[in-house]
Every structure is written in C-alpha cells, then in structure tokens.
Amino acid sequence: xNVIETKNLKKSYGATPVIHGIDLTVERGEIFGFxxxxxxxxxxxxxxxxxxxxxxxxxxxxxxxxxxxxxxxKHIGVMPDYSSFYNSMNxxxxxxxxxxxxxxxxxxxxxxxxxxxxxxxxxxxxxxxKFSFGMKKKLGIAQAIIHEPELIFLDEPxxxxxxxxxxxxxxxxxxxxxxxxxxxxxxHNLFEVEKLCxxxxxxxxGAIVKKGSMEELRSYYRSTLEVKFKHSAIPESExxxxxxxxxxxxxxxxxxxxxxxxxxxxxxKIAEIIRAFTxxxxxxxxxxxxxxxxxxxFLEE
Amino acid sequence: MFAIGKKEFSxxxxxxxxxxxxxLLLVTxxxxxxxxxxxxxxxxxxxxxxxxxxxxxxxxxLVGFGQLFVMGLSHDTINRELHERTxxxxxxxxxxxxxxxGKYLGIWLFWFVCILISFLIISLFSLKIDLFIFSQTIAxxxxxxxxxVLLSVLIPKPSYTMFLGVLLGIALPxxxxxxxxxxxxxxxxxxxxxxxxxxINDDYSFLVIFGLAGLVLAAALALFNRREC
Numbered sequence: 001x002n003v004i005e006t007k008n009l010k011k012s013y014g015a016t017p018v019i020h021g022i023d024l025t026v027e028r029g030e031i032f033g034f035x036x037x038x039x040x041x042x043x044x045x046x047x048x049x050x051x052x053x054x055x056x057x058x059x060x061x062x063x064x065x066x067x068x069x070x071x072x073x074k075h076i077g078v079m080p081d082y083s084s085f086y087n088s089m090n091x092x093x094x095x096x097x098x099x100x101x102x103x104x105x106x107x108x109x110x111x112x113x114x115x116x117x118x119x120x121x122x123x124x125x126x127x128x129x130k131f132s133f134g135m136k137k138k139l140g141i142a143q144a145i146i147h148e149p150e151l152i153f154l155d156e157p158x159x160x161x162x163x164x165x166x167x168x169x170x171x172x173x174x175x176x177x178x179x180x181x182x183x184x185x186x187x188h189n190l191f192e193v194e195k196l197c198x199x200x201x202x203x204x205x206g207a208i209v210k211k212g213s214m215e216e217l218r219s220y221y222r223s224t225l226e227v228k229f230k231h232s233a234i235p236e237s238e239x240x241x242x243x244x245x246x247x248x249x250x251x252x253x254x255x256x257x258x259x260x261x262x263x264x265x266x267x268x269k270i271a272e273i274i275r276a277f278t279x280x281x282x283x284x285x286x287x288x289x290x291x292x293x294x295x296x297x298f299l300e301e
Numbered sequence: 302m303f304a305i306g307k308k309e310f311s312x313x314x315x316x317x318x319x320x321x322x323x324x325l326l327l328v329t330x331x332x333x334x335x336x337x338x339x340x341x342x343x344x345x346x347x348x349x350x351x352x353x354x355x356x357x358x359x360x361x362x363l364v365g366f367g368q369l370f371v372m373g374l375s376h377d378t379i380n381r382e383l384h385e386r387t388x389x390x391x392x393x394x395x396x397x398x399x400x401x402x403g404k405y406l407g408i409w410l411f412w413f414v415c416i417l418i419s420f421l422i423i424s425l426f427s428l429k430i431d432l433f434i435f436s437q438t439i440a441x442x443x444x445x446x447x448x449x450v451l452l453s454v455l456i457p458k459p460s461y462t463m464f465l466g467v468l469l470g471i472a473l474p475x476x477x478x479x480x481x482x483x484x485x486x487x488x489x490x491x492x493x494x495x496x497x498x499x500x501i502n503d504d505y506s507f508l509v510i511f512g513l514a515g516l517v518l519a520a521a522l523a524l525f526n527r528r529e530c
Binding site for chain 2: 050051052053054070073076078080082084085086088097098100101102103143
C-alpha cells in the first residue's frame with residue numbers, strides 16, 4: 001500500500017515555479033530518503049504534504065486519505081526544518097502540549113520514555129532555551145514520534161548532532177521502520193541516506209530526477225565498474241594471451257606483476273576474468289570493486 | 302483549541318507587562334471605587350448616579366486605553382509564532398481554525414478574569430456588581446481582542462504590529478468616540494462599525510459589538526487560512 005502518493009503536485013510563488021509537478025509514491029514501511037542540493041525544493045515538498053504550505057495545484061494522499069485533511073494530522077509526525085521551540089518550556093511540557101494539540105494527550109512517563117529514545121533523558125527539566133542546536137533536533141524528533149504516528153516526516157534529522165547522537169537517531173529510525181512505521185526523510189548527509197534508506201529520490205530544481213533503490217541508482221548512474229585484482233605472478237607463457245584477452249574484456253587496463261585493474265561493463269565480466277586467471281594458472285587473492293557512492297552520484301547529478 | 306487557549310492564557314499571566322497591566326486595572330478599580338464613595342457624599346449625587354460613579358474610573362481606563370492594553374499584550378499572538386516558526390508545530394497538529402480560536406479564547410479569558418476581579422474589587426465598595434456595565438465592558442474587550450488577532454495575522458512582523466498596535470490603540474478610541482458623536486455625514490456612517498457607538502445608550506445595543514467581533518475574527522481566520530507558515 002502506498003502511504004504517500006502525489007499527482008502532479010506543483011508549487012509556485014508568483015510566477016516562479018518551485019516544484020514542477022511531482023508524481024511520487026512511497027510504500028508502507030519504507031525509509032524513504034529525499035536528496036537534493038540547498039534550494040532543490042525538498043523542504044517545500046514536505047511542507048506541502050504536512051500542511052505547512054498549500055500546493056498551487058495537483059493532489060496528494062497520505063495513508064490513503066486525500067490531503068490536506070485534518071483527520072490525517074493524528075496519524076503523521078512531522079519534524080520541520082529549522083525547528084524552533086518555546087524557550088520557556090522544558091522538554092516534557094513541550095511534548096505534552098504538542099500531543100494535546102493532536103488530541104492525543106500523553107503521560108509524563110511516556111514523555112520520559114520518548115526523550116530517552118532520542119537521548120535527552122538527562123535534560124528533562126532543562127528549559128529548551130538552554131538547549132543546544134543538536135538537542136533541539138532531538139526534541140524535534142521526539143515530538144514527531146510521541147503520538148506514535150504511522151507516517152513520520154523528518155527534515156534533516158541529524159544535522160548539527162554529534163556522531164554518537166546521530167548513530168542513536170539512525171538506530172531509532174531503523175526501530176521505527178521495524179515497528180511498521182514509514183519514515184520520509186531528507187538529509188544532506190549522503191552516508192546517512194545510503195545506510196538508512198530503502199528508496200532514494202534525487203531532487204533537482206523542483207523536480208525528481210531519479211528515484212529507486214541504492215542498487216538501481218548505482219546502475220543508472222554508473223554503467224561501468226572499476227575492478228582491481230591482486231593475483232600471483234602471471235606465467236610468461238600465458239602473459240601475452242591473457243593481456244590481449246583482458247584488453248578485450250574491459251578498458252583502461254593497468255597491470256603490474258601482481259595486480260591488474262580495468263573497467264568492465266558488468267559484474268558478469270568479473271566472473272569471466274577470474275575464470276580466465278584461473279585457466280592461466282594465476283591465483284586470484286583479492287578482487288576490489290569500486291562502486292559509485294551516493295555522494296559521487298549526487299555530485300554527478 | 303483548548304490546549305492553545307490554555308497556553309496563551311497562562312503565558313499572559315507570566316509576562317511583566319501583563320502583570321503591570323493587571324496591577325493598573327486593580328489599582329484603578331480600587332481607588333476609583335474608594336474615592337467615588339467620597340464623591341457621592343461630597344457632590345450629593347443621586348442613587349443612580351452614585352451607582353455609575355463606582356465604575357467610572359475602570360470604564361475610562363478600558364474605553365480610553367483598553368485597545369492599547371490589548372494590543373500591547375497580544376499584537377504578536379499569531380505573527381510571533383510565524384516569525385519564530387513554532388507555528389509549524391501547531392499547523393501540523395491541529396487546524397488553523399483551532400489555532401486562531403484557541404489564541405482568541407486564551408486572550409479573552411485573561412481579560413475576562415482581569416475585568417471580573419476589577420468588578421469584584423469595586424463591588425467591595427458599591428456592595429453590588431453592575432452586570433450591565435460588566436457586560437458592556439466584556440463586549441468592548443471582545444472586539445478589541447479580535448482586532449488584535451486580525452492585526453497579528455495581517456502583518457507578518459511582530460515589530461511592525463508593535464508599532465501599529467500602539468498607533469491603533471491610541472487612535473481607535475479617539476476616532477471611535479468622534480464618529481459616534483459627529484454630525485459629519487461623510488464619516489458618521491463609520492459609527493456603525495465602531496464598538497464605541499453601541500456603548501452610548503443604556504440598552505442592549507452593545508450586543509452588536511459581539512457581532513462585530515465575530516466579523517473581525519472571521520476575517521482573521523480567512524486570512525490565516527491563506528497564510529503560509
């Protein structure tokens with residue numbers, strides 16, 4: 001079942017289009033990553049889905065309900081970008097107030113449990129005005145999940161956090177997915193998106209230029225693989241034939257006495273090369289495949 | 302709506318400015334009532350005149366400066382949250398109608414409590430609560446709060462509403478009283494949209510003020526529905 005479905009969703013400010021008719025589907029239980037440079041339109045897209053701003057045209061549905069719809073608000077959790085809080089309130093008061101707004105009041109013990117999940121258990125009574133940027137991010141995540149929504153929007157959830165806290169939040173996001181929730185997140189941390197997200201969409205100038213799993217994106221952006229073999233010395237009698245064959249198997253062949261590297265068109269070719277080495281009495285000790293990282297793909301885009 | 306109203310209500314009691322305003326209201330009520338007793342005897346007022354004089358100080362304060370007080374405390378009730386982006390938490394959790402009505406309710410309750418306590422203080426001297434004047438006062442404040450909410454939705458920057466709020470707080474009572482009594486045909490029709498006109502007579506025409514407040518609040522709601530957070 002699709003928990004998010006948008007049809008030709010557009011947003012313009014005056015005559016300037018910001019989002020160009022996005023068609024997108026997100027399935028239940030996914031961690032969906034939204035990537036794009038600053039100003040690509042990621043936050044605008046989330047803001048339209050969560051009711052912060054109104055689309056200029058097009059339609060969308062969340063959890064099967066046509067949006068924007070007041071009934072949806074109980075079932076979605078939102079951590080907007082640039083979250084700021086009421087400085088005079090502490091974390092527990094925040095969570096209680098915001099949950100009450102959703103019509104789902106929570107107890108102090110529930111608040112404490114969620115604050116522990118995000119790593120704020122030491123700061124329960126501290127006023128939010130004294131929180132660091134990273135702590136506010138954590139509170140933003142806590143308020144987004146306190147009412148146990150089915151669909152959670154997280155806009156840059158770990159930006160400004162230290163590494164340990166970020167890892168804790170990564171685990172929390174995985175736990176949310178394991179409990180059947182759907183997480184829609186944007187991030188500038190490409191490593192984070194690569195590790196967490198089951199589906200990734202790359203956005204550029206208000207349009208989604210590519211969407212798919214990490215593997216699909218890799219195969220789209222890079223049709224070749226750089227492979228490096230470490231092997232035993234090639235017998236002189238076989239060397240000429242083997243090098244000739246390797247040149248036909250791939251390109252950019254570079255060889256030393258104990259290693260060969262080349263660029264091939266597919267993984268199947270790697271298996272063929274290993275068989276060719278073996279046939280020539282050459283032992284293959286190690287194969288290194290240089291796959292494009294999300295960062296490389298992103299920069300290429 | 303009630304969660305927002307409760308927060309607004311309690312936060313109004315926590316600012317120094319509102320505490321000063323409460324103090325001013327209470328002190329005015331106390332001394333107005335206390336000295337009106339002396340005045341009643343000294344000036345030889347009739348019984349009905351004596352009744353009115355107890356609340357005269359408070360009425361003068363609210364008619365003359367009520368708009369200024371309300372604007373001073375609540376000119377940024379909506380735009381502050383837009384400016385600081387806390388509004389994003391509210392709009393993703395509840396309807397925009399609930400936000401505006403919740404804010405309105407919280408401010409209205411604050412003023413209701415303040416005015417009620419002021420009338421209770423006066424009643425210590427006059428030995429009665431004038432429910433008619435009390436209702437008229439509440440009607441006026443109901444309109445003034447609606448205007449403050451509308452201004453806060455209309456102008457996105459709190460610093461601008463602070464300035465405009467003070468300006469309107471001073472100008473509106475003067476203009477309101479003037480159009481209520483002027484014979485100038487070009488402007489006298491404005492009296493029908495001014496709450497002060499409906500306070501002149503000792504009848505129930507002040508109930509129209511609640512209708513005016515409703516219209517202003519409806520305009521604020523319509524504007525806020527179009528506002529991006």
